[in-house]
Amino acid sequence: MRRNLLLLTFLLIVSGIKAQKVDSIYFHLYTDSLKKGQHNYINVDGKLSNGRWLPLTAKEIKFSCSSAMFQGNELIIPADFKEEKVTVKAVLKANPSIVIERTIWIKTKPDGELPSIEEVMKPAEPKTKTKKRQ
Secondary structure: HHHHHHHHHHHHHHHHHOOOOOEEEEOOOOOOEEEEOOEEOOOOOEEEEOOEEEEEEEOOOOEEEOEEEEEEEEEOOOOOOOOOOOEEEEEOOOOOEEEEEEEEOOOOOOOOOOOHHHHHHHHOOOOOOOOOOO
């Protein structure tokens, strides 16, 4: 009886460990383009065999890009960068056969100006009612 209980416990532990294995990895980027002169966070999530998602860092992922440099999960695009896009590669360190690559565009238009404090604090003008045509 005790031997069967130990065997059952062992099997549950082994199956629990197996359920936590990363089956695939995906880019979940916060933006559709990268900014020059900034550290751009590259978000990679692992899909576990039990269907759950796990955020991954440079501890679990080997990042590479032929035309820019990584520091951890951050891709550094120099301010004088000339290319219009980069290709980012992520390899799962625990299983190097799990690889993804993605081409990401570099932002070309400047960010719009933010409104001033006065503009933000200005009360909204009342809406005028219009008569319906009959």
